[in-house]
Amino acid sequence: MKRLSCPEVGEHVTAYLDDELADDARRALEEHTRGCADCTRHIAQFRATIAAMRDLPATSLSPVTRDRLLSAFRAARRR
Amino acid sequence: MGLPPDDVVAAALRAGDETMFAALLDTWSRGMLRLARSYVSTSDSAEEVVQDTWLAVIRGIDGFEGRSSVKTWVYRILVNTAKKRGARESRTVPWSSAFEGDGEPALDGAGPADDRSPLLPGWKDLPAAWSVPEGEILASEIRGRIAAALATLPARQRSVITLRDVEGCSSEEVCAILDISAANQRVLLHRARAAVRKRLEDYFEAMRR
Numbered sequence: 001m002k003r004l005s006c007p008e009v010g011e012h013v014t015a016y017l018d019d020e021l022a023d024d025a026r027r028a029l030e031e032h033t034r035g036c037a038d039c040t041r042h043i044a045q046f047r048a049t050i051a052a053m054r055d056l057p058a059t060s061l062s063p064v065t066r067d068r069l070l071s072a073f074r075a076a077r078r079r
Numbered sequence: 080m081g082l083p084p085d086d087v088v089a090a091a092l093r094a095g096d097e098t099m100f101a102a103l104l105d106t107w108s109r110g111m112l113r114l115a116r117s118y119v120s121t122s123d124s125a126e127e128v129v130q131d132t133w134l135a136v137i138r139g140i141d142g143f144e145g146r147s148s149v150k151t152w153v154y155r156i157l158v159n160t161a162k163k164r165g166a167r168e169s170r171t172v173p174w175s176s177a178f179e180g181d182g183e184p185a186l187d188g189a190g191p192a193d194d195r196s197p198l199l200p201g202w203k204d205l206p207a208a209w210s211v212p213e214g215e216i217l218a219s220e221i222r223g224r225i226a227a228a229l230a231t232l233p234a235r236q237r238s239v240i241t242l243r244d245v246e247g248c249s250s251e252e253v254c255a256i257l258d259i260s261a262a263n264q265r266v267l268l269h270r271a272r273a274a275v276r277k278r279l280e281d282y283f284e285a286m287r288r
Contacts, residue, residue, distance in 0.1 A: 014269035018250060049276040052221050053244040058109035065126055066104060069133045070097060076137045077095030 004032040009039045013046050082106060085149045092140045104133065107150065110246045111157050117237040118158075118165035128164055132157040147255055154256040158238070165234065221279065228278040232271055239264055240271035 002024075004012075009032050015021050016029055033039045061069075082088060082102060091099035108129055115125035135156050143152060229237055238257060242248040248256070254264050 011269075014265055014272060018265070020250075020265065045276050045280060046272060049272060049279055050244050052279065053225060053240070053275065054247065055218065056113075056222060056225060056245055059112050059122065061104065061108040061112065061129060062126060065130050066108075069104060069130060069137075070101060072134055073100045073137050074095075074097060077097075 002028050004028050006032075006036065006039055009033065009036070010042065013043055016043070017046060017050070085145065088149050089140065089143055089145065092136075100137075103149075103153075107153065108133075111154070113241050113245060114154065114157060114238060115161045117232075117234050117241055118161035120165075120168055124164060124168065125161075128157065128161045132160050135160065148252075151252060151255045155258075158256060220282065224278045224282050225275055228275040232274060235259075236267045236271040236274070239267040240275070243268055244272070 009029055012021060012025065012029055016026065021029065033043065083091075088099060088103070092103075111129045111132065112122070112125050115128040116122065119125050119128060132153065136153055139156070143149070147155070229240070232240070235257075239253055239259075242253045242256060243250065250261060250264055250268075253259075254261055257264070259267070
């Protein structure tokens with residue numbers, strides 16, 4: 001099995017987390033990570049970053065715009 | 080938040096079903112506002128982009144052929160509308176980095192993905208069980224950091240990470256909405272995630288001291 005360097009692991013984190021690596025590439029990455037605390041931590045940080053982004057607050061459409069769009073829909077479909 | 084299948088949605092819109100239109104508005108507009116912000120410079124501008132998109136949807140629903148999902152179709156209209164508006168803004172506002180092509184430089188300190196030292200100083204000292212802490216105060220600090228990181232990203236990276244990680248779209252959906260290849264999607268996503276991670280790393284480093 002090909003041995004990976006830390007930068008190579010870093011390059012493949014997103015593909016790894018998205019489960020897009022081929023089996024041998026995934027095994028090589030996991031093999032490296034088992035012996036490398038830095039890469040383990042790096043991957044954990046990626047995961048935590050992704051999780052944090054799911055919790056961003058969202059802005060809604062303003063009520064004025066929403067009403068305007070509903071009126072536009074009504075008017076267009078009545079024709 | 081279950082929308083019915085696409086053929087039902089499209090038929091209801093064509094039939095003038097206002098409840099269905101309102102359901103789409105309420106389900107997708109938040110995500111559309113976020114995505115629009117990848118291309119335009121203010122939230123007001125993003126709101127206008129979303130409004131113009133829905134007006135185009137109203138005009139175009141009879142021509143929707145179901146070759147993509149309704150969501151992809153709507154989001155593609157949004158991206159086109161936002162890009163045009165962003166390009167117009169960039170002619171009046173100095174805003175150089177937002178429309179770079181594939182040759183985007185790696186972000187400074189983007190982590191092991193670039194050629195510099197993969198292991199930034201300070202990494203080794205981080206707590207092993209690194210995770211985003213729960214709780215309101217910390218959460219708001221993290222949100223601020225993430226928002227700041229997103230604001231500095233080139234539009235293409237920002238749109239990909241917004242769709243994938245903030246909105247939870249699949250990579251296939253993102254490729255269809257942005258009309259990019261799977262490989263390109265992954266590269267843009269990786270750079271964007273690396274930049275955001277870097278911002279959070281600083282934060283946890285600062286917290287540790």
